[in-house]
Amino acid sequence: MGHQQLYWSHPRKYGQGSRSCRVCSNRHGLIRKYGLNMCRQCFRQYAKDIGFIKATGLNLRTDELLWRGVDTQPDVMKLLWKVQ
CATH class of the missing domain: 1.20.5 (Single alpha-helices involved in coiled-coils or other helix-helix interfaces)
Structure with a gap:
């Protein structure tokens, strides 16, 4: 078994490794509520454009x-x- 067959071969159907930010593909600080699927940094950047208010x-x-x-x-x- 070479590197090509082993690299990223573990199934990622659930858990933190299966989800990422739809804007920057970051896996940390993900906001999944309301189907946003954005990291917190991108959410702060685009919150007004989406329609959120404080x-x-x-x-x-x-x-x-x-x-x-x-x-x-x-x-x-x-x-x-x-x-x-």
């Missing part, structure tokens, strides 16, 4: 509403955001 301010607003005793169900939250 939600840090939204989390603070939800905590603020919880403190005041307002119901935070999704329908109620939509109405509250439209009013303000």
Whole structure:
């Protein structure tokens, strides 16, 4: 058995070795949620183009509403955001 027959011969159908970033082919820091399959560096670079926005301010607003005793169900939250 020569090098050609042994190199990359192990099957990669599952696990970390089977997945890579769709942009740069990196295998580390992969974001698989929502079928993104992008490494975290590429995600930061293309997040605005994809349509993601930072939600840090939204989390603070939800905590603020919880403190005041307002119901935070999704329908109620939509109405509250439209009013303000």
